[in-house]
Amino acid sequence: MYTFLALAPILVVFLLLVVLRLPAKISMSAAYLATALLAFFVWHASGAQVAAATVNGIIVALTILFIVFAAILLLNTLKESGAIIAIRKGFMDISPDRRVQAIIVAWLFCSLVEGSSGFGTPSAIGTPLLLALGFPAMASVMVMLIIQSTPVSFGAVGTPILLGVWSGISDKQDLAQSIAPTSAENYLLQITANIGLLHALVGFLIPLILSAFLTRFFGEKRSFIEGLKVWPFALFAGLSFTIPYFLVAKYLGPEFPSLVGGFIGLLIVLPAAKRGFLMPKDIFDFAPRDDWDKDWLGTLDEEQYDDSIAPKFTLIRAFSPYIIVIGLLIVSRVVTPLKNFLVGDFTTINLANLFGTTISSKIQLAYSPGTILIITSLLCILLFKMNRQAVKRSWINSAKTMIAAAPALLFSVPMVQVFINSGSAADVATSLPAMPILLAESAAGAFQNAWPLVSPWIGAMGAFIAGSNTISNMMFSYFQWSTASQIGLDSSHAAQVVALQAVGGAAGNMISVHNVVAACAVVGLIDKEGYVIRKTLLAMIYYVIQAGLIGMGIIFGDFWWWILAIIWPVVFFVLMSLTSRKKAIN
Structure with missing residues (x-):
């Protein structure tokens, strides 16, 4: 009964948002109410605990809205200056x-962004860039969410591993005894190498999948196969990222795999693409805008671009704001003295022990990607010599879009925080664990020796709920290791299970509610979040199943698991192709 009740908030979200396709502001307000009532009356969390989690969620939502505003501001600044024509x-x-x-913008460029910043920044930068290139708003969001998988585990200079997994495996006596004489630090490096290998084996197909999804859902023919025709270039781009990504994870650690993979991938793929290497013979483009489904469109004004007109600026000058953003992100995350200042007490507002609970919150605007985006937008005024009216329009329009996105985020993030913090602080002997932990424990009891197959789903559930691979790893890394030990796996194979947790947590970002809401908000795609999740859910299912099959093959060494791991992508592509053919016939 408790397992079903713990699942209820997720079911409410899925039913209202994905099945019934209600707007996120309605779906998430209902989910918040259900979660708060369950936490208070069934889990016996105190009123202060629920209130503190809610306030913390509101603070997080406001910081996300700050990033949303800044991302739209940069896009509007590029539009008003005319630089977007050159781009x-x-x-x-x-x-x-x-x-x-x-593939170039999302998979390579935004993987580089993910590696330097994480926390939804790729969507904030890449989604409006695709929109400006002429993609439908919904297509822009879908593409960006699908790539928020492989690079995510090493996003923000390795934060999901260095903070998320590390908090789960450090200072655990039973774990330390099991891995002795290996230190926890070296064990983390072993987990990191496992994560890099799993992501490389699963993720190299992501460029092909996002291409096929693009033609399946947004092409005139609604054909999945039309996207597969770009397979030589897609696999080339996939391997150009994942090979250096894996090597860095294995030999250098968790800080730079995504950043280096994206950078090297761009260095390899861009010159090759300009020379026509492995380019598709047929050119895929969207139908005329008048023929687009109304659900594809956001609230941002349609822009008319004439690419035949000589651009106002050189390409390097026009693209320089993105170069500035990447540079500032890397410097602020890698240069330790600067990072310490940006996250230090002088620039951080700490709200400790809200309402007397253990829940704390903090506001770090100086370290936020939003601040870097705003600084870059201000530099653009000088760089492109913008007049006062153009600057005014860009700020006003950006504020309007942010305000429209606010209701959904102001319900979705507090719902998540109440869900995570639903454990009772009362009598430990009789209290229930927090809802996500209870769900994970129930799954472990049900699946036993098939646990590596299920492990990525737990990570994905954590990211879906929390909107963060880092938090998912914090919640479940030690639980995953403990479950692996209980079913008789040695420490080496238990490290593989923890790696499966991190890989699943990365894949869960594709459907994370507040990631979807934030990405939609950046392009003015309001009240269409459920439509997006119905699409990205399919890509996430591919990812977690494939990771589980490969994990079973690595851990148990059974040849048949490897056969299934080869068959599953083929089955996935065939099923998607059949659905597109059925759609075309109908």
């Missing part, structure tokens, strides 16, 4: 094929 023309000169553009 569009630059990408069109590489290839007019939308599949190729999506």
Whole structure:
């Protein structure tokens, strides 16, 4: 009964948002109410605990809205300055094929962004860039969410591992005894290498999947196969990222795999693409805008671009704001003295022990990607010599879009925080664990020796709920290790299970409610969050199943698991192709 009740908030979200496709502000307000009532009356969390979790959620939501505003501001600044015309023309000169553009912008460029910053920044930067290139708003969001998988585990200079997994495995006496004489630090490096290998084996197909999803859901023919026709270039781009990504994870640790993988991938793929290497023979483009489904469109005004007109600026000058953003993100995350200042007491507002609970919150605007985006937008005024009216329009329009997105986030994030903090602080002997922990324990009891197959789903559930791979790893890394030990796995194989947790947590970002809400908000796609999740859920299912099958093959060494791991992507592609054919016939 308690397992079902703990599952109820997730079921409410899935039913209202995904099945009934109600707006997120309605779905998440209902989910928040259900979660708060369960936490208070069934889990016996105190009123102060629920209130503190709610306030913490509101603070987090406001920081996300700050990033949303800053991302839209940069886009509007580029529009008002005319720089976006040069950027569009630059990408069109590489290839007019939308599949190729999506792979370069989302998979390579935004993986580099993920590696330097994380925390939703790739969507904040990449989604409006795809929109400006002429993608439908919903297509832009879908593409960006699908790539929020492989690079996520090593996003923000390795934070999901260095903070998330580390908090789960450090200072645990039973774990230390099991891995002796290996230190916890070296064990973390072993887990890191496992994560890099799993992601590389699963994620190299992501460029092909996002290309096929693009043609399946947004092409005139609604054809999955049309996207697969770009397979030589997609696999080339996939391997150009995942090979250096894995090598860095194995030999250098968790800080730089995504950042280096994205950078090297761009160095390899961009020159090759400009020379026509492995380019598709047919060019895929969207139908005329008048033929688009109304659900694809956001509230941002339609912009008319004429790529035949000589751009107002050179491509390097026009693209320089993105170079500035990447540079500032890397410097602020890698240069330790600067990072310590930006997250230090002088620049941080700490709200400790809200309402007398153990829940604390903090506001770090100086360290927020939003601040870097705003600084860059201000530099653009000088860089592009913008007049006062253009600057005013960009700020006003950005504020309007942010306000429209606020209701959904102001319910979804508090719901998440109440869910995570639902454990009772009363009598430890009789209290229930927090809802996500109880769900994980129930799953472990049900699946036993098939646990590596299930482990990625637990990570994905944590990210879906929390909107963060880091928090998912914090909640479940030690639980995953303990479950692996209880079913008789040695410490080496238990490290594989913890790696499966991190990989599943990364994949869960594709459907995380507040990630979806934030990404939609950046392009003005309000009240269409459920439509997006219905699409990205399919990509997430591929990812977690494939990770589980490979995990079973590595841990148990059974040849048949490897056969299934080869068969599953084929089955996935065939099923998606059949659905697109059925759609075309209908």
